[in-house]
Amino acid sequence: MFGFLRRFRRDDKAIEASQAEPIAPEPLTEPQAEPVEPPALAQESPQPSIEPVPPSPPQGGEPTEPPAGGLWSSLRSKLARTRAGLTEGLASLVLGKKQIDDELLEDIETRLLLADVGMETTQEIIADLTRRVSRKELKDPEALLEALYEHMVRLLEPVAQPLVIDPGRKPHVILVVGINGAGKTTTIGKLGQRYAQAGHKVMLAAGDTFRAAAVEQLQAWGARTGVQVIAQGQGADSAGVVFDALQAARARGADVLIADTAGRLHTQGGLMEEVKKVKRVLAKLDPSAPHEVLLVLDASIGQNALNQAVQFNEALGVTGLVITKLDGTAKGGIVFAITRRLGLPIRFIGVGEKAEDLRPFAAREFVDALLDHES
Secondary structure, eight states: OBHHHHHHHHHHHHHHHHHHSOOOOOOOOOOOOOOOOOOOOOOOOOSSOOOOOOOOOSSOOOOOOOOHHHHHHHHHHHTHHHHHHHHHHHHHHHTTOOSOOHHHHHHHHHHHHHTTOOHHHHHHHHHHHHHHHHTTSOOSHHHHHHHHHHHHHHHHGGGBOOOOOOTTSSSEEEEEEOOTTSSHHHHHHHHHHHHHHTTOOEEEEOOOOSSHHHHHHHHHHHHHHTOEEEOOOTTOOHHHHHHHHHHHHHHTTOSEEEEOOOOOOTTOHHHHHHHHHHHHHHHHHOTTOOSEEEEEEEGGGTHHHHHHHHHHHHHHOOOEEEEEOGGGOSOTTHHHHHHHHHOOOEEEEEOSSSGGGEEEOOHHHHHHHHHTBOO
16 A cells, blocks of 8 residues: 555645634644754864774675665655655546546556666566556556555565675675765775675775775774775775775685775776776686675766766676665666666665665565655
8 A cells, every 4th residue: 555645645634624613723822933953162173984894703604684664764864855756746646536548558668768677678668567557457547556565576676685705715705886976985985884784804906096086094993993905005906906805805804805996987987997907817816716796886976877887887897786865866767777778786875874774675675665665
């Protein structure tokens, strides 16, 4: 059942009740003065605000997630901007409708496009709904919305694949790529914390030697999470840094090595070649490395994120995606467009600044939160 339909029905009943019975005025009360808090003393704060890490469990494994109910509620609030445009728009279209007509289908199509679901995905969804309406499988607008929900879940379920650390590979090498501004270095810090908390011995390689703050940012994450960072100065050869990091990780028995890379524009061919070089250098030490090529994409740039995914995949053979900044955009539908075009596994989504806001992707929970639906 869709939460927004329940809310609108409650509102309708409240309006009817208010028209039927007069409302007695409330007694006047004196306003109470708000207590005034004394001003806080200024404090110096270190660089990035990063949550302290609780002690790691003694054995390796995958991190545990919060209970499903709390996760759904929290994710629902994080996806508020996309839901406001998509779900609340659907509510206004469906309420009061007694039957499905062409106008309703066209309006749903417009809503999907505005959420950056993409032309191909939207046409596929509308074609499926139209076919089912013509067969009289869907007889009312609510049934139409339920069919829309199930179609979206079916589209995403095949790509909801967690990133699993292979204990037979020491270290399991994760090469993280993406353009500057997508949240690449922050994602690496959060991943390092995540796997360290799960009991893995983690090392980070500060391979983005182009952006001035990238190395310092990764070192700050390492200092706060107890994860060792292999780094050199700005302008150092990125492939050399990652090569040294893999040697160190093997020598020290690390379980996981997460390597940052230069994050400039995907359209700059020479810089894409630089990332290819990093991949080749890793393979010299371990022919199977990297074991994961993880592309970080910023959801807020919409269709440009899809273009980036296509070009990075062609150049590097991407094996997994992290889609960030879903909490700050109305374009969360880009997840569907990327899935429809590439079918790459979505390992994580980013829905906030805190370490726990980097979450494993779960298709049904995502669509539940996006459409205000309770499974």
